[in-house]
Amino acid sequence: MDPLPHVIIFPFPAQGHVNSMLKLAQLLSLSNFDITFLVTLDTHDHLLNHTDVISRFGSGFLLQALPHGISMDVMNTRDGISMLYDSLNKIAKPFLREFITYSPVTCLIADGLLSLAGDVAKEINLPIIYFRTASASSFWSYFCMPDLIQVGELPLKGPILSQIRTVCPNVYTIGAVHAHLKAKLATKSTSSNSLWQEDESWMSWLDTQPPKSVIYVSFGSVAGLTKEELLEFWYGLVNSEQKFLWVMRPDLIIGREKKDEIPVELEQGTKARGYMADWVPQEKVLAHRAIGGFLTHSGWNSTLESIVEGVPMICWPRFADQQVNSRFVGEVWKMGLDIKDTCDRDIIAKSIRDLMEKRNGEFSQRTEHMASLAKKAVNEGGSSYINLDRLIQDIRSMIPPQKTYLIQLKLDFFLAAIILLPRNCRFILPINLNNSSNKCSFTFTTAVIYKYISSNK
Known part of the structure; x- marks a missing residue:
């Protein structure tokens, strides 16, 4: 059986960013993806206290908290944003490196505000997709700002998305993720992702x-x-x-x-x-x-x-x-x-x-x-529907091809041999039962072993 895509989704720790990226996680989960949703410890606790996030997903979903960090409340202080970024740089970078080393990951979907995720992805050659909760016009302004300052390229020529694709060809304009979920689940509303207790009065x-x-x-x-x-x-x-x-x-x-x-x-x-x-x-x-x-x-x-x-x-x-x-x-x-x-x-x-x-x-x-x-x-055949499907298919294509290895070693050397194998490969262990002529073999993937080693370090 082909392995499932495993995606880490890493939002900026603010309500609007967590909400929309959690809905994206749900959409990918409905397409049979394994999801690790990486959040600050503060955000993790708020989600567990105020939402049904765990019961909403299947066994392939992990709500993973960073080991420690800064409270969301700091963002309301004068230097809050810079303090938050300093904290994330110190905590998230080493955590991501270690997590990805011992857990096969297909790609990383990071908030567009978290360039630190791109630093880690580049170091270990992991595909990364940035998630932007912004309009196309606002997004384009980030790209054209240096040129605007230098030569004044205004007004823009042609549609905004066409301009963006001249410098960033692979843009997935998936639109309103909550509308996708409502259409896919055939419901009038989606589950709450609130980080605070909601007032129902x-x-x-x-x-x-x-x-x-x-x-x-x-x-x-x-x-x-x-x-x-x-x-x-x-x-x-x-x-x-x-x-x-x-x-x-x-x-x-x-x-x-x-x-x-x-x-x-x-x-x-x-x-x-x-x-x-x-x-x-x-x-x-x-x-x-x-x-x-x-x-x-x-x-x-x-x-x-x-x-x-x-x-x-x-x-x-x-x-x-x-x-x-x-x-x-x-x-x-x-x-x-x-x-x-x-x-x-x-x-x-x-x-x-x-x-x-x-x-x-x-x-x-x-x-x-x-x-x-x-x-x-967001309905079938619509532009956002097509772009979401393209995103899903492109992530699937990022799964590296697996190689199968035949291992014929004594069990004493079993784990040592596995450590030498590449990640994301399949291997077969033949076993002779009671020294009889009856033989069988078990097929494993290195993902299982790496997870075992990581959990028993």
Whole structure:
């Protein structure tokens, strides 16, 4: 029997990255791949505490934690990102080297933010595929930045993907992984991959609201607000006189300031028209009939989830690819409003009224069209469907051919002989039973022996 592809998937330790790459892992698992999902110890514990991740996969799935490391909470501090990268470099590189040495791996799928994985893959000549949770336009900007600075190659000539393929020919544009899973599993929603405890109390409140009457507010899992920004958005929501569901993460306020001394008018306005929750299953919320708009930080996962469900957006981008995403939503796809870095209660209130009332018909028509295209792309024959299948077939082709060896040695020398064999080969051990003429042979692969040796070191 041919060996199964074994893929290590290594996400950046943030909610959106872990969520989408875990869904990719599930898609590959459904195609009969063995998966090692490598995460920080903190992420590992959060997944075990708040999700059903283990029961969702078969025996070929391993949720592997790095031996120790830094907490995700550090990302909310001033030097958090640099501290996180320093920690990952010290911990993940040696762990990956040792793990791959003793466990046959077909390829490594690493988060596009983790260049350290590429360093290890290059050292040991292992195929690597980078997973980017970003739009094509944002992705292209990384490649063209040096040339833009030097010679100013703008505007771009031709479609973005065509430009990308001139410098990176093998791009798998697989689209929204959660939409793939829903299509493949024939379900209306996918399992939660939340790193925090989800608040389910919002559902009973949302169920009582009229269709498309509620604006959903979430700024993702990393971005924070100052107390002043928090109050501007809060006043904007209340003054818009629209119903709202707001995800108020415990660490949302920068510097862990307390949201005390809340003005009475905000408390009264929220009680009359709003609902606040610590953390919610976003895909489920966006798919709810009562949601009519999304005030978002324009992370690519959030943008895709909103497109798939046909929900118009108000974009308030913060960093990375979010500015590009928000511009496409507002200026190119015409699916909502890009308020850029504006944080003014009057503009926020007006934008919400425009999205939910004044220009609702215009935006709804565009979002319904984009949702139709997104769903078509992940169904059989669609562009994302074809690219996902191409990815699966290309990974299968990375499995090195196996050689069969006939070993006729005394068992005393058995393990010593195996150590001399290449990894990923098959060998046959003939055995004479009780010195009789009856003989049999057992077929092993070096993978079994290497795993045995590794576990008994």
